[in-house]
Amino acid sequence: SVNGEWRSSKVSTGTTIIAVTYDGGVVIGSDSRASMGGEYVSSRVINKVVQVHDKIFCCMAGSLADAQAVTNAVIHQLSFHSMQMGEPPLVQSAASIMRSFCYNHRDELSAGFIVAGWDSKRGPQVFQVSLGGMVLEQEFTIAGSGSTYIYGYVDAKFKPGMTREECLTFTTNALSLAMDRDNVSGGVVHLAIVTEKEAEKQLIPGNKLPVIQSLE
Amino acid sequence: MLNTSRKWQSPSGGFSFENTRRNAVLETSLSEKGYSAPKARKTGTTIAGIIFKDGVILGADTRATDDMVVADKNCMKIHYIAPKIYCCGAGVAADAEVTTQMMSSNVELHSLSTGRPPLVVTVTRQLKQMLFRYQGHIGSSLIVGGVDVNGPQLYSIYPHGSYDKLPFLTMGSGAAAAVSVFEDRYKPNMELEEGKQLMRDAIVAGIFCDLGSGSNVDLCVITEKGVDYLRGYDQPAQKGQKEGTYRYKPGTTAVLTETVTPLTLDLVQESVQVMDTE
Numbered sequence: 001s002v003n004g005e006w007r008s009s010k011v012s013t014g015t016t017i018i019a020v021t022y023d024g025g026v027v028i029g030s031d032s033r034a035s036m037g038g039e040y041v042s043s044r045v046i047n048k049v050v051q052v053h054d055k056i057f058c059c060m061a062g063s064l065a066d067a068q069a070v071t072n073a074v075i076h077q078l079s080f081h082s083m084q085m086g087e088p089p090l091v092q093s094a095a096s097i098m099r100s101f102c103y104n105h106r107d108e109l110s111a112g113f114i115v116a117g118w119d120s121k122r123g124p125q126v127f128q129v130s131l132g133g134m135v136l137e138q139e140f141t142i143a144g145s146g147s148t149y150i151y152g153y154v155d156a157k158f159k160p161g162m163t164r165e166e167c168l169t170f171t172t173n174a175l176s177l178a179m180d181r182d183n184v185s186g187g188v189v190h191l192a193i194v195t196e197k198e199a200e201k202q203l204i205p206g207n208k209l210p211v212i213q214s215l216e
Numbered sequence: 217m218l219n220t221s222r223k224w225q226s227p228s229g230g231f232s233f234e235n236t237r238r239n240a241v242l243e244t245s246l247s248e249k250g251y252s253a254p255k256a257r258k259t260g261t262t263i264a265g266i267i268f269k270d271g272v273i274l275g276a277d278t279r280a281t282d283d284m285v286v287a288d289k290n291c292m293k294i295h296y297i298a299p300k301i302y303c304c305g306a307g308v309a310a311d312a313e314v315t316t317q318m319m320s321s322n323v324e325l326h327s328l329s330t331g332r333p334p335l336v337v338t339v340t341r342q343l344k345q346m347l348f349r350y351q352g353h354i355g356s357s358l359i360v361g362g363v364d365v366n367g368p369q370l371y372s373i374y375p376h377g378s379y380d381k382l383p384f385l386t387m388g389s390g391a392a393a394a395v396s397v398f399e400d401r402y403k404p405n406m407e408l409e410e411g412k413q414l415m416r417d418a419i420v421a422g423i424f425c426d427l428g429s430g431s432n433v434d435l436c437v438i439t440e441k442g443v444d445y446l447r448g449y450d451q452p453a454q455k456g457q458k459e460g461t462y463r464y465k466p467g468t469t470a471v472l473t474e475t476v477t478p479l480t481l482d483l484v485q486e487s488v489q490v491m492d493t494e
Contacts, residue, residue, distance in 0.1 A: 008355075046380060063376065064376075065347075065348055068377070069348050069377060108351070
């Protein structure tokens with residue numbers, strides 16, 4: 001690494017991503033760092049929370065090129081599907097399309113995703129679509145390299161049926177803790193809050209993140 | 217029916233991998249004798265782009281390296297794509313050059329087909345789709361900058377096909393040196409002269425602090441009004457003046473004897489051909 005081998009390595013998102021359902025909606029969040037070879041930060045403000053439809057978002061983890069290519073393909077297919085059905089797509093449809101890409105090209109891709117959003121049939125939902133194409137529906141989920149540092153925190157602090165404010169605090173704290181410990185996660189926090197009425201995007205700059213010194 | 221069936225012909229376009237086996241055999245036989253096969257020439261570069269008040273400024277150094285030897289002291293790394301869209305290329309020199317030329321012709325055709333001036337996003341999308349298709353084997357990192365109906369835009373595209381849209385970008389081996397200058401001094405909505413000075417300083421940081429970058433600074437300023445390609449905007453690494461003279465005065469070495477032998481030459485053949493000068 002003294003010779004700068006990072007230059008010939010892939011751009012990786014090396015990420016922390018999270019999605020949490022609460023009473024009436026879902027909060028989706030990510031950090032903003034893209035790195036190369038674990039040494040060079042190629043972009044410190046990248047947005048890993050991508051809007052694939054009006055009320056459905058998707059978070060990227062893994063190789064940035066693979067994740068961007070798959071996400072663009074999903075946006076394309078989902079918009080067709082939605083036009084054919086004549087109604088907004090289900091979150092499960094988005095997860096299903098994502099899974100078919102990840103599974104059919106599992107030998108060539110190395111990217112994992114979280115698909116989350118709101119639909120009129122089942123309300124707020126979170127799906128994790130991991131590397132080989134497995135789909136799991138959960139009340140909340142974390143993924144990416146930084147997620148390993150916050151499993152304890154999220155397991156201890158999550159409550160089903162939180163309010164919007166409690167959920168935002170929970171998500172921001174979790175991302176902060178992961179960004180503090182993981183070298184390839186960092187930067188700012190990108191958030192998306194999806195409810196029946198609207199999809200709202202927020203950005204919390206690095207110096208406004210919660211500093212967690214003690215947890216009661 | 218057999219007469220109508222044709223033998224399957226492999227597609228003639230794209231890359232041909234016929235010589236890969238031959239190259240592999242050559243490499244092993246060379247390495248047995250202690251030699252190494254020639255490597256693809258990389259540009260070992262510093263390229264950068266910024267968005268200023270009226271448009272986009274792209275900058276690049278001008279050194280092309282062949283391992284540890286400077287192959288070209290003044291190569292052009294800012295390539296034309298469309299009248300108001302230019303692209304800086306880093307990585308393998310041939311890949312960057314050919315990729316940008318291909319994109320330039322694709323964009324021209326697309327623009328003729330739509331009847332509209334090309335968009336910077338079109339160039340970016342075509343580039344990243346092609347690079348992703350080749351899974352990183354085309355080793356070119358690119359910065360695409362230009363002005364279109366949506367205003368000034370700047371995109372970076374990495375060899376594996378990932379892309380990014382930012383107000384300032386650096387790529388190449390000198391990226392770390394150049395981005396440090398931007399992180400310190402970049403402000404949105406800078407004036408033209410301020411922007412040119414900042415870009416020049418960033419490329420000079422790459423030239424001095426990175427072994428693979430050197431020679432001159434090239435700038436390309438793209439605004440709504442047009443393009444200003446400033447080749448050789450700055451030459452920070454010029455040869456200095458020698459402080460002393462190192463020539464020996466005539467007579468420093470004493471001449472002891474001198475012998476002159478004239479050579480006798482015989483004229484063997486003479487032929488005159490008259491030139492038709494009408």
